[in-house]
Amino acid sequence: MRNIKLLIEYDGTNYVGWQRQENGKSIQGEIESVLQRILQERVNVIGAGRTDAGVHARGQVANFRTETKRSSQEMLGAFNALLPEDIVIHEIEQVPLEFHARYSARERRYSYLLTKTPTALQRQHSWYVKYELEIDLMKRAAEAITGTHDFESFCKANSDVEHYRCTVTSASWNEEGTLLQLTISADRFLHGMVRALVGTMVDVGRGYISFDEFLRIFEKKNRTEAGMAAPAKGLVLEAVMY
Amino acid sequence: MRNIKLLIEYDGTNYVGWQRQENGKSIQGEIESVLQRILQERVNVIGAGRTDAGVHARGQVANFRTETKRSSQEMLGAFNALLPEDIVIHEIEQVPLEFHARYSARERRYSYLLTKTPTALQRQHSWYVKYELEIDLMKRAAEAITGTHDFESFCKANSDVEHYRCTVTSASWNEEGTLLQLTISADRFLHGMVRALVGTMVDVGRGYISFDEFLRIFEKKNRTEAGMAAPAKGLVLEAVMY
Numbered sequence: 001m002r003n004i005k006l007l008i009e010y011d012g013t014n015y016v017g018w019q020r021q022e023n024g025k026s027i028q029g030e031i032e033s034v035l036q037r038i039l040q041e042r043v044n045v046i047g048a049g050r051t052d053a054g055v056h057a058r059g060q061v062a063n064f065r066t067e068t069k070r071s072s073q074e075m076l077g078a079f080n081a082l083l084p085e086d087i088v089i090h091e092i093e094q095v096p097l098e099f100h101a102r103y104s105a106r107e108r109r110y111s112y113l114l115t116k117t118p119t120a121l122q123r124q125h126s127w128y129v130k131y132e133l134e135i136d137l138m139k140r141a142a143e144a145i146t147g148t149h150d151f152e153s154f155c156k157a158n159s160d161v162e163h164y165r166c167t168v169t170s171a172s173w174n175e176e177g178t179l180l181q182l183t184i185s186a187d188r189f190l191h192g193m194v195r196a197l198v199g200t201m202v203d204v205g206r207g208y209i210s211f212d213e214f215l216r217i218f219e220k221k222n223r224t225e226a227g228m229a230a231p232a233k234g235l236v237l238e239a240v241m242y
Numbered sequence: 243m244r245n246i247k248l249l250i251e252y253d254g255t256n257y258v259g260w261q262r263q264e265n266g267k268s269i270q271g272e273i274e275s276v277l278q279r280i281l282q283e284r285v286n287v288i289g290a291g292r293t294d295a296g297v298h299a300r301g302q303v304a305n306f307r308t309e310t311k312r313s314s315q316e317m318l319g320a321f322n323a324l325l326p327e328d329i330v331i332h333e334i335e336q337v338p339l340e341f342h343a344r345y346s347a348r349e350r351r352y353s354y355l356l357t358k359t360p361t362a363l364q365r366q367h368s369w370y371v372k373y374e375l376e377i378d379l380m381k382r383a384a385e386a387i388t389g390t391h392d393f394e395s396f397c398k399a400n401s402d403v404e405h406y407r408c409t410v411t412s413a414s415w416n417e418e419g420t421l422l423q424l425t426i427s428a429d430r431f432l433h434g435m436v437r438a439l440v441g442t443m444v445d446v447g448r449g450y451i452s453f454d455e456f457l458r459i460f461e462k463k464n465r466t467e468a469g470m471a472a473p474a475k476g477l478v479l480e481a482v483m484y
Binding site: 009010056080085086087088090117118119121123125236 | 251252253298300322328329332359360362367
């Protein structure tokens with residue numbers, strides 16, 4: 001038995017999300033079906049992050065166990081040859097049997113891209129915000145979420161988790177021309193957390209809520225207190241660290 | 243009668259090109275049909291560059307004549323509201339009646355994006371080249387085409403032009419991680435010129451032809467002497483200068 005680690009990039013536009021589901025094509029389902037065709041055995045692919053419908057990844061990590069004797073290089077070529085062009089495996093390596101893409105992860109990094117003007121070329125990978133934004137306030141908000149906090153107010157209801165504490169190791173907004181990108185790293189992310197944070201930070205930036213109100217949302221521990229979720233298409237799972 | 247100038251961005255993936263054609267949706271056709279619906283008059287939109295099927299634009303310029311009394315701001319909002327999301331008008335301004343998007347243009351700038359690894363997220367906006375490339379040779383080739391030359395060997399056959407002389411004001415390859423981008427400016431571009439140049443420069447970079455052979459292609463004045471055209475999807479009309 002071997003344990004194989006995959007580094008995966010995908011465009012989530014045409015998928016119901018990472019996880020296999022009844023209602024449409026999933027990233028996990030596409031990858032499993034290609035692996036099964038090539039390896040001729042049942043394969044269960046475990047992803048580090050279960051990205052939602054429309055969310056992208058530049059650095060998703062997954063693992064699966066297999067009896068195959070094929071080399072990593074051989075598998076890489078064969079898998080990519082059969083995968084649709086919006087899913088690309090960049091690296092394949094054998095890892096110790098106890099490696100688990102999800103549970104072994106120490107830190108994950110996401111990015112979220114806003115545009116200040118409508119864009120044709122990046123329309124599937126960014127969120128166009130029509131409001132004037134006070135970037136300095138959004139930068140302050142990003143600073144404020146750094147550290148260990150209870151993010152229940154930024155977590156989808158009915159999430160099956162034991163607690164809502166996450167340690168955000170870094171969070172910052174960078175401006176470049178008409179683009180505005182959040183990069184955020186944490187030991188764990190709750191369901192819908194980045195999109196809820198981005199939606200709420202935009203509320204701060206456009207002056208819909210004050211910076212102090214933003215801080216108070218954390219104490220409410222209730223998702224309805226935070227802003228609307230930012231659209232899925234601006235979100236990218238950039239990297240998973242072990 | 244007013245003359246209106248448009249600054250347009252589009253994703254060419256789903257179009258037969260800029261120019262109105264019988265065989266499918268064109269950028270020009272989509273824009274004209276929206277303008278006609280809103281202005282309630284016949285509109286002829288003239289583009290600065292007739293980009294081919296699959297080619298994109300961040301800075302296409304076009305103009306049209308109209309009897310409308312609507313303000314530029316009003317038109318901008320109305321046009322974008324009806325245009326498909328892969329075509330965005332960024333600016334509208336009134337210009338002198340003699341302004342002609344194509345004939346008044348002094349210089350055009352294109353970019354071409356290569357990737358050294360397959361990419362899911364940029365698959366529709368780049369060309370993945372699987373060969374090892376010697377970048378320094380490609381940079382020398384870009385330098386060599388700068389200046390005034392006869393580009394007949396890099397022009398699609400049966401192009402209806404009086405001569406093949408173009409003055410390339412700048413051409414350079416820039417490397418950033420796994421991406422490699424050509425930026426090229428010239429007073430005019432022949433049909434298929436950038437894609438033929440990129441395809442041939444890649445032949446130089448991968449060692450399929452030598453740098454000297456590259457230079458000799460110019461003297462042959464025959465399209466079949468140059469390399470294959472690089473795919474449309476990596477090409478972007480960046481800007482038109484007047």
